[in-house]
């Protein structure tokens with residue numbers, strides 16, 4: 222059968238939609254009202270729930286019946302998708318549950334995953350195109366990053382769809398969280414502030430490269446580590462231009478103590494077009510995994526959400542999840 226003769230994928234018949242009213246500038250409900258006619262046009266039935274507090278979405282996804290739906294849709298940002306993925310991975314039937322197709326209507330501050338999927342398909346980033354992508358019913362795999370954190374006697378597990386940040390980027394994510402109403406401006410303001418009063422973070426890193434022969438171990442003073450599962454960390458930030466959501470790699474940006482503030486600001490400004498890699502002091506690695514032992518006790522975040530700054534082991538779980546794609 223030739224491509225042109227192939228039947229189109231059917232639109233999803235039934236979706237479970239979660240709206241995070243706290244995402245971004247608080248416009249998720251308005252955005253949902255705008256996309257509802259597109260779903261109606263495709264005769265897609267849906268059930269809608271507004272999340273009530275942080276963690277609510279993860280709990281609901283962990284306990285809900287997935288048997289009668291064709292997909293889970295989030296009207297929110299990357300932190301909301303993070304909750305969905307962690308809810309699915311913490312179910313008894315996680316191996317089946319994680320294959321539930323996920324749709325993302327961008328209503329958060331950053332929306333890096335949604336930007337990645339639309340950009341890869343050559344589509345303009347906006348909530349209308351993101352909705353049309355869902356109604357087409359095309360599904361693609363998505364790598365996930367598995368994170369094991371050891372603290373004292375206990376181990377915790379997290380799953381990431383976007384990024385793991387330590388040092389400056391995590392400080393920006395965490396400290397600017399209460400300024401969400403400013404949109405992406407909050408990131409710009411805090412990034413410039415963190416660069417101005419530049420500090421470094423002591424840590425030990427083991428980088429496991431694609432050939433996996435022997436890890437590269439570096440103990441040093443770092444400004445930042447930014448480990449990306451996808452190329453776009455936000456709709457306007459492209460820190461990992463060589464990344465692909467299904468390449469089985471983690472793309473890691475490292476900056477060590479010694480880089481000038483001028484070069485750091487230049488890198489930050491060029492990062493919106495992914496043109497920062499040639500700046501002296503910016504290191505870029507493609508990895509299968511890494512271990513980080515942060516020795517300064519501060520600023521570690523997964524998908525923009527803070528976690529305790531204890532040692533982590535990170536590995537790629539290739540093609541584990543499923544997303545609707547344009």
Ligand SMILES: Nc1ncnc2c1ncn2[C@@H]1O[C@H](COP(=O)(O)OP(=O)(O)OP(=O)(O)O)[C@@H](O)[C@H]1O
Pocket residue numbers: 241242243244245246271272273274275276277278297298299300301302304328329330331332333401524525526
């Ligand atoms: N009803 C709610 N009230 C308050 N916080 C909530 C509620 N529902 C979810 N949350 C929390 O809101 C936080 C932010 O959500 P989300 O990531 O969707 O938006 P964002 O941070 O603006 O976007 P992005 O992550 O793309 O920058 C998440 O940590 C989530 O757990």
